[in-house]
Amino acid sequence: MSGEGEGEGQGSGGGWGSWGMSLVESVGKTLTTAMGYEEMEVVDPNAGEGTENANGTADWKNNTSLDRRGMSEESKSFWGQISQMIGSDVTSMLSVPVFLMEPTSVLQKMAEIMEYPDLLTKGAKATEEAERMAWAAAFAVSVYASAERTWKPFNPILGETFQLKLGKDYEDGEYIAEQVSHHPPIGAAHAETPYWSYDIVSCPKTKFLGNTLEVYPVGRTRIKYKTTGEELAMVPPTSKAYNLVLGKIWVDTYGELIIENITNKWKTVIEFVPCGYFGGGRYTVKGNVFDAEGKPALYIDGKWNEGVGYQQCDRETGAPLAGSERTEMWAASKKPEGDAYGMTNFVHTHLNAWPGGGLLKSDSRLRPDRAALELEKRAEAQTFKHKLEEKQRAEKTKRIESGDGWTPRWFQLNNDMELRDFEYSTEDCPPWTFKQFPEKGDLVDVKQDYHESAEGTFSPWQYPDEE
Template sequence: MASKDQKQGGGFFSSIASSLSNFGSAMHKSVNGLLGYDGLEVINPEGGKEDAEEEAQRGRWKKEERDSYWKMMHKYIGSDVTSMVSLPVLIFEPMTMLQRMAELMEYSYLLDQADGCEDPYLRLVYASSWAISVYYAYQRTWKPFNPILGETYEMANHGGITFIAEQVSHHPPMSAGHAENEHFIYDITSKLKTKFLGNSVDVYPIGRTRVTLKRDGVVLDLVPPPTKVNNLIFGRTWVDSLGEMIMTNLTTGDKIVLYFQPCGWFGAGRYEVDGYVYNAAEEPKILMTGKWNESLSYQPCDMEGEPLSGTELKEVWRVADVPKDDKFQYTYFAHKINSFDTAPKKLLASDSRLRPDRYALEKGDLSKAGSEKSSLEERQRAEKRNREANGHQFTPRWFDMTGEVTPTPWGDLEVYQYNGKYTQHRAASDSSDGIEEVDVRSIEFNPWQYGNLTTK
């Protein structure tokens, strides 16, 4: 149970402590010795009865591809592989990490409701539901492209929101994002830390997410749980998030602690989220329960965390309809994010939509996507050589480094702050109706700040 001290054992969420959910993780199928890959395991979240070899063959890799990948990757076991390895496009989706950041905006109406809510505890219910809503999309097993330094993604066509994200650092990979409408301001500095474990990878979100609700000036701070990607080489790849998500009202001291249950034997506990809203004195006020891939509900509770008599669970969020049998498991909103039809006027040439490798993969041309990806990576290395030879330092366009270093559960983070220049740029672009428009598809992808990008 996600109580304030993790000690309460009974009550509404006593099932969380069931032996099935907490006695070990998912069903593991050892493939030690299988095809020479000693020490790896296949995890079947459904707890099926297939033997290890049969289950192992269910992955997206052909045997020869698996052999090649393992030879390349086995030396990195135990390492952070965030930017160490150039990976084959076979495992990618036609989207970048900057676009994935924008997926948090799909259910932004929950933040609008939080801003309009006078009850401080219900406000946290809405805001935390918004934070959890993206996990349905994030269960996709395809890897997004790492952004090129200086790459951007902008969105100006959803719920009155203006969104801008920029890749502000290459080593370590870091992104910064800003979104705003009449109800809220969203700011994030994102940095991932990984631990490669052979057939799986642990992902730790070293980032800072802040939401400001405009009506009362309330500032909310979000700390998400880590994520594990299982069966990278063998078996059916699947994603699980486990541990605590904490959202704190920095203005009042109220907070919500939600516990993501790990996947247990035969899939027990998978997707389940439970927890409480606490006041500043750490007394439970509202309980929440649900599944991050389906819906979330809430109910007022007493000091022991039990539902108040005469109240009932009320649904606060439910996942929207999604396309059936989508190749990349995209939602309708993910398709909207990728679409040129929804790109803002006078799209920045550094926008992720324009990446030739991403676009080729979207069109199903893996060969071209691979060659374009290699070309972009080499141009990025060439720009770095050029920049360093001239004694220059990369400077983000839309975000400034603050000099602030904030601690997170998984490491310190250098914080970037939105500088307001994109708002001015977008206002100028939207008002310049006299300038002839160009087809955004004809714009050449150009995140580079330095010329003469020789690859020799």
């Protein structure tokens, strides 16, 4: 069930919710598919029944009504194998077929937090300390609006990269991500604008408990406001998949999102309310910005799939003040209707599109399996995916035989990094830091319609001439 090329995983605090959700959803789908229940979907526990397509059979993309009781002998045998994983980290144990996947890579999924970069820009321009913290919280929550997709992104090849030009008009800044480790899967990313910088290292852990799967978003995320010199560090909440074996699969994110201002000791704590009976509390977030003395300064609330805002609060209890003016910080963009994968417009216009010009040959957009799946050529996508996995295995073998190491191009280990008390250790989350953006000579010209040329262009390889 394991494979060098396509182990499951990679969640953390930057595409945070997306990461945890992607992992638990893909594992759940893999289990149920292998047991003969391909039509199961990751669902909201309060969702409606499934639909039927034109020929009267269940629509496997949308069906939420099936139950997995009454397993066949073959399915029971499979579960016997799966049960041996109970208590284990399954980050690299499962391989997912293309028909369960969406045409993005994990590095692209990681970049979905950049859909609303203006939130950090507004934070950087804010004159009040409390407001700067609130805007950072809105930015952190905003990524969860894209976390309900139930498809697995492609796991990055070692050395794979993803570039992004920020903002609606591609003029607000730059973003780059690189897969710096394959086992364990670790991705690093950096964004730079005139007003702020953003850094993340993503290296999650999981715990499979039989009928549930917990995802611990191990990682390190830091944001720096260039206008004030303030540095913020974030720790996201936990995601959990329920009913992997019996009942309807559904995923919840719960616990605290914590943002610490390393510079002035201010802090924001946002509670992601766990889903209760009959869907009670679903999507709700609420919390406070606290000053350096630990007193509440602002109240923040909303829903992570809709929007959040802030208002003044009682300085002792933290409760919102009746009649105080509310500032709406963020509202989720409307998703396109009829999208087979439930993708946002941002995925179509920025993550899977390129305005043309220079791009690294290792960019996720140019993966031939991803590009083929985007064109709905699933058989080709599966073939390309297998070839990429085999090539990656061959490269690992050659590195071992030749004694070569792997050195990322755009990130480097910084063993002198100063850690904060609330951050993960360097053992749990290696200290990868940004080195540099690509220069013009590192890039190849890629046209807007790049899909047909992807196979001949994509190259994250250490030994590109080796077959």
